[in-house]
Amino acid sequence: MTAPAWLLEPEVGLCPCGCIGRRRKGSFVGKTLAGASGVLRQAIFSEDVAAGRGLLQRLDPRVKLVSMVGLLIVVALVHSLPLLAGAYVATVALAVASGLSLGFFIKRVWLFIPIFTGIVVLPATLSVVTPGNVLLPLWTWHGHAEGITEQGLHGAGLIIARVATSISLVVLLTLTTPWVRLLAALRALGVPKIFVLIIGMAYRYLFLLLDAVDDMYTARKARTLTGDGGRRSTAAGRAFVAAGAGTLFGKAHQLSEEVHQAMTARAYTGNASTLAGFSLRRVDVVFVVAAAAFAAALLLADR
Template identity: 85%
Template sequence: MTAPTPGWLLRPEVGLCPCGCIGKRRKGSYVAKTLTGASGIMRQAIFSEDIAAAKGLLQRLDPRVKLLSMVGLLVVVALVHSLPLLAGAYVATVALAVASGLSLGFFIKRVWLFVPIFTGIVVLPATLSVVTPGDVILPLWHWHGHIHGVTEQGLHGAGIIVARVATSISLVVLLTLTTPWVRLLAALRAFGVPKIFVLIIGMAYRYLFLLLDAVDDMYTARKARTLSGDTGRSGTGAGRRFVAAGAGTLFGKAHQLSEEVHQAMTARGYTGNAQTLSAFRVRAGDVAFVVCVAAFATALLLADAR
């Protein structure tokens, strides 16, 4: 297994002093920052493959069992309207993550850093009395003698939406992190997902990394032919010229690369069906997991119906 890139090699301007006494700190190029972010995506994908190869609870399950269980739980979470029950379902997903060997901090940050936070921002207006009338618990302004602000009913509705999204995203993250990509595609085909859909997803996944490598090679070649690099005030202008000139080149290279990727896959016998080294086999642990998931989903629905 390839060793991870050292942290000191990824930090920009290693030798500069924060106080500026050694020299003037220069602003980094936005092109370099973008490529650094792209390399971060690749490192996360490699890290996810390492997690999927671990010996955790979900990693030992059949991919078809995981896919069916997670889809069923997603449907149940969408039907539940009780905030405490949704909170309990989220705690259950965190427990599954811990049992699967995932870092608790990594899992929580991956879930809450993007979608639920943005969902909370979207549903924030629904907490106001002008959108959701109810008991005002946080007065904000007066209008024609009436108090307006955040209502209890609005907060409850927003909390349900955020909790539902957080739980759903947690289930999806658990599925993708604990299942190798090829086995996940094979599980989709086992449930009758159209071959062209699986083919497009598989091609896009492989092509994404090849495209990132192509962009990185173009930028590295440009820096190798530039004496001054992207420093000084000219860095922004030079970066814009590089992006404008490289867009057309990258488009042509991307088209040619997509043909080569498809030809390479078909030459190796790829027909749209994901092939795995080990055959799928349902064991006693898979059956026990399905029974536990079914019991948990039934309990959620019955408790929500009361």
């Protein structure tokens, strides 16, 4: 059962033109839960993409995992900006060949971490941090021009390109591989059981707890009359967050005990199992050879 659409509207009963009623800013609790719902939708969308018939979806998860890890190491060793740009273009080509939406893939890669990385490395472009040829003078110090240097821009570009390419490889792996098969591939490659178990449980029950928080907030909203002031609403929201955190902690503790007992009763050994087994095919061998050749070409060109 899901909540009715009218209950989930941020401003119920208001005219779209704003001539009837008084508009209020949404609460921080609602915005946070809306973001959590977006995470759930993205996870469901990722599972649908992983079930497609693209290039990477047809590969053995072990092959993809080993190939992506190898390419990540190579990208970390390359010091040429044009080569890193070429590697990023190759990841975009893989995304297109795998049936991923190009706009979604680019936004998912560039919307957060590379932009923040650019903000972090921005001071490194200044001459006070990285001395060199000043391209854009910003101020003078003892008669010398200070500002953005060519060497600083090159170093910042290397970091941003390396981070963007690395994130693209990770996104390709996670979007084109079902989570259960990815965990099984990790275990098949010798990753310790406890590591795989913690990742699997955290991924699975994080969404369950998010759903529980959403249910708690929807139930509170259905039983609360609106019309109080903004200050009172903010205080009530903070009280709800504090009480909800304690309730959620109790639910998580109880759930962990029940899940552990259920897993023990079913003779769980810590290994991730899938209905379809792993098998190497010709396309897997071709992809591994192509990835190794591409990595070797990057290293040789960089040297």
